[in-house]
Amino acid sequence: SQQGEEDPQALSIQEGENATMNCSYKTSINNLQWYRQNSGRGLVHLILIRSNEREKHSGRLRVTLDTSKKSSSLLITASRAADTASYFCATAGVMDSSYKLIFGSGTRLLVRP
Amino acid sequence: DAGITQSPRHKVTETGTPVTLRCHQTENHRYMYWYRQDPGHGLRLIHYSYGVKDTDKGEVSDGYSVSRSKTEDFLLTLESATSSQTSVYFCAISVTGHSTDTQYFGPGTRLTVL
Numbered sequence: 001s002q003q004g005e006e007d008p009q010a011l012s013i014q015e016g017e018n019a020t021m022n023c024s025y026k027t028s029i030n031n032l033q034w035y036r037q038n039s040g041r042g043l044v045h046l047i048l049i050r051s052n053e054r055e056k057h058s059g060r061l062r063v064t065l066d067t068s069k070k071s072s073s074l075l076i077t078a079s080r081a082a083d084t085a086s087y088f089c090a091t092a093g094v095m096d097s098s099y100k101l102i103f104g105s106g107t108r109l110l111v112r113p
Numbered sequence: 114d115a116g117i118t119q120s121p122r123h124k125v126t127e128t129g130t131p132v133t134l135r136c137h138q139t140e141n142h143r144y145m146y147w148y149r150q151d152p153g154h155g156l157r158l159i160h161y162s163y164g165v166k167d168t169d170k171g172e173v174s175d176g177y178s179v180s181r182s183k184t185e186d187f188l189l190t191l192e193s194a195t196s197s198q199t200s201v202y203f204c205a206i207s208v209t210g211h212s213t214d215t216q217y218f219g220p221g222t223r224l225t226v227l
Contacts, residue, residue, distance in 0.1 A: 004155075030212060030213070031212060031213050033215075040220075040221075041220060041221070042117075042203055042205075042218030042219050042220050042221055043156070043203070043205075043216075043218045044218070045215040045216065045217070048213060048215070050213070088155060088156070090156075092212030092213070096212075098210070098211050098212055099144065099161060099163070099207075099210045099211060099212060100158065100212060101158075101212055101216065103148075103155035103156040103157070104155050105153050105154060105155040106155060
């Protein structure tokens, strides 16, 4: 079953602009993580937000979580060409096994120099 | 890639042949995972291991088996490969196995089944 769905599927912006991508999910969660994947590489963890948190920051990343709307957003500020990658949300459902993460299908971000 | 290697990195095989993919870690982490990544589906969990000889099925385990005889190695076997198993396979590890834990991913194996 697919839990997280990212929106948009693809995003193209100019270097220096902000990039916002969204993740919606269907069932109650314990936490939500965001991962980045550069072309041809494995996923790299970016940030985790727990269900009782509303916002977290890490460097140029800002993640929000709205459990009432079952959605999260990832904001990358002052984007750089090196931010070009696919971004995935991964959710841990309340009813799922404690180890289980469900990954969305990702947003492909292109940052143009 | 956090001390995780996968072999082979690329493989082309024919329908009906057995295939084994290897994941090797140098971190001595207890928890290991196999995922497949397909366009439009994100990553889907195939199998999971919580220790030597301790494994469990994920959401897309049909047609796959795994073995873990040593902490550092987690093998994924396609007993009789089918074209629907053409995919990119990722191994991941984590320290606690809990969903709040970061998963560290290997570089992936691109498998093509003709």
